[in-house]
Each structure stands twice: as structure tokens, then as C-alpha cells.
Amino acid sequence: MSLNSRYGNKGYIFTLDISVAMFIVIIVLLSSFLLITRSNEDSYSFLQHVKIGDDLFTSLDINGKLDSLNKATIGSNIENILPSNFNYTFKLECENKISQKGTFPQGSIIGSERLVVTDNLDFCIVRYWIWPK
Amino acid sequence: MYKKAQVNTIDLIIAVSLFFVLILSFILIWDNYAKKLDEKVKYDNIAEKAIKITDVLVNTHGIPDDWETDSENVQIIGLTSNARIVSDNKLEEFVNLDYNFIKQNFNIEAFDFYLKVVDSNNKIIQIDDDNVEIGIKPSLDSEDVITIQRIIARGGTEVVLEFTLWK
Numbered sequence: 001m002s003l004n005s006r007y008g009n010k011g012y013i014f015t016l017d018i019s020v021a022m023f024i025v026i027i028v029l030l031s032s033f034l035l036i037t038r039s040n041e042d043s044y045s046f047l048q049h050v051k052i053g054d055d056l057f058t059s060l061d062i063n064g065k066l067d068s069l070n071k072a073t074i075g076s077n078i079e080n081i082l083p084s085n086f087n088y089t090f091k092l093e094c095e096n097k098i099s100q101k102g103t104f105p106q107g108s109i110i111g112s113e114r115l116v117v118t119d120n121l122d123f124c125i126v127r128y129w130i131w132p133k
Numbered sequence: 134m135y136k137k138a139q140v141n142t143i144d145l146i147i148a149v150s151l152f153f154v155l156i157l158s159f160i161l162i163w164d165n166y167a168k169k170l171d172e173k174v175k176y177d178n179i180a181e182k183a184i185k186i187t188d189v190l191v192n193t194h195g196i197p198d199d200w201e202t203d204s205e206n207v208q209i210i211g212l213t214s215n216a217r218i219v220s221d222n223k224l225e226e227f228v229n230l231d232y233n234f235i236k237q238n239f240n241i242e243a244f245d246f247y248l249k250v251v252d253s254n255n256k257i258i259q260i261d262d263d264n265v266e267i268g269i270k271p272s273l274d275s276e277d278v279i280t281i282q283r284i285i286a287r288g289g290t291e292v293v294l295e296f297t298l299w300k
Contacts, residue, residue, distance in 0.1 A: 044180035055284035
């Protein structure tokens with residue numbers, strides 16, 4: 001007589017039950033873990049990068065420091081004031097000239113743009129990326 | 134019947150053991166997540182306040198517009214005179230305000246803050262020989278500390294306003 005026919009399958013019911021329960025609980029825990037990990041991404045840190053980029057190019061524009069359209073000059077002005085814990089890159093696109101400093105980084109960084117009117121009435125768009133070092 | 138009952142008992146013991154291991158793991162993980170969530174809520178709260186305060190400081194004139202002429206009746210403190218250009222008069226008046234009055238105005242009575250304005254050499258700027266800084270610096274023991282840096286235009290140059298909110 002085999003074990004199955006002698007004892008039937010009833011003996012396994014608790015193990016099966018706990019296995020199913022564990023499976024469900026583990027799925028719930030994993031889902032919670034993923035959701036909490038996602039919610040832990042620091043949205044305010046990203047907001048700080050957006051704001052400091054906006055501040056930087058607004059201030060430079062107000063002070064006429066984008067008017068030269070020269071990437072070295074603009075880069076120097078940026079490095080002069082941007083806190084040392086940030087990296088940057090920018091691309092200034094005007095009708096007849098494009099100035100670009102650095103390469104556009106890949107990954108989860110934030111870029112933004114601003115319309116700039118120079119002293120010579122050039123209409124340009126500056127696109128910039130600011131991210132922590 | 135006797136042997137069958139034995140099998141069920143062993144199975145029950147295994148099942149109950151697994152159950153307790155699972156419950157224990159669940160409690161530990163839950164506790165860990167609850168702590169993380171609590172920290173995040175506290176950090177978000179302080180970060181949101183700091184960002185909103187610096188937004189008002191660097192983007193608005195304040196209410197009334199010329200509050201620096203009668204700083205005792207200021208309703209909202211803003212530091213700019215024109216669009217995004219900081220006013221020296223407002224800065225000077227701001228750092229002379231009472232620390233607790235500013236905390237009350239910013240609605241951050243439960244926190245402490247430190248604000249300074251630095252130039253491109255990271256030196257605190259001066260207006261009429263007075264450093265533009267106000268507040269209490271956080272200590273190494275301070276738990277929740279956030280510093281927001283904002284760049285503002287000032288007289289043809291750019292300066293960095295650093296606002297630290299801590300508890």
C-alpha cells in the first residue's frame with residue numbers, strides 16, 4: 001500500500017496552505033517594497049536642481065552675461081557663481097549661431113530652457129542641464 | 134487512525150513554524166518601512182518649507198512692496214526690488230529683523246534657520262559693513278537639516294542665497 005493510499009493527501013493540507021499564504025504575502029511585501037523604494041526617490045532634490053538652474057540662467061540673462069554668445073565666456077560666468085557641488089552643460093541656439101558647452105549627460109537629470117533676447121536683439125533659446133557632482 | 138494523526142501533527146508543527154517565521158519577518162520589514170516612511174515624511178516636510186520660503190524670498194518684493202521702510206508691519210518678506218534682482222535695502226532690513234519674528238513670519242516656529250548671502254568667492258557679502266547673515270547655524274547633532282541654494286542677481290553680479298532649515 002502506498003503512502004498516498006494509506007494516509008491520503010490530508011496530511012499536506014497545512015503545508016499547502018502555508019505555501020499559498022507565503023506566496024501571497026511575499027508578493028504583497030515585494031509590491032510594498034517596490035512602491036516604497038519609488039516613493040523614496042527624492043523629488044525635492046530634483047526640484048532644487050531645477051530651481052538653481054532657473055535661477056542661474058535668469059540671473060545671467062538679467063545681468064546681460066549671455067549676450068556674448070561665447071561659450072567660453074558664458075561657461076566662465078557660470079562656473080564663477082554655480083555652487084561647486086553642481087555640474088552643468090548648456091546649449092545656446094540663436095538664429096545664426098549655436099554655442100554648446102559640455103555634452104548632454106544621460107540618466108536621471110533634469111534639463112530646462114529659457115528664451116533669451118540679447119543686446120543685439122538676437123532671439124536665442126538656452127537649454128541647460130544641472131546635476132549634482 | 135493513530136499514524137494519520139501523527140503525520141498531521143508534524144505537518145502542523147512545520148506549518149506553524151513557517152507561519153511564525155513569516156510573521157516575524159513581516160513585522161521586522163514593516164517596522165523598517167515604517168521608520169523609512171516616517172523619515173521621508175519629516176524630510177519632505179522640511180524640504181517643502183525651505184523651498185517655499187526661498188521661492189518667496191528670491192521671487193517676490195514682499196507685502197507691502199516697500200516693507201523695508203516699515204519692517205515692523207511686514208506681512209510677507211520678499212527680498213527683490215525688480216524681477217529677480219535683490220534689493221540691498223531689503224537685505225539690510227531683513228538681517229536686522231528679530232530672529233523669532235522672522236520664524237513667525239515664515240511659519241517655522243518649530244524649526245531654526247540660518248541664512249547667508251555669499252559672493253562668487255563664497256564669502257558672505259556685506260552691506261554697510263554688516264555681514265548679510267542671520268539665524269542660528271545647525272550643530273553636528275542636528276537631525277533634520279536641509280540647505281537650499283538660490284542664485285540671485287545683485288547689482289550686475291550674481292550672489293548665492295543659502296537658506297538652512299533645521300530642527
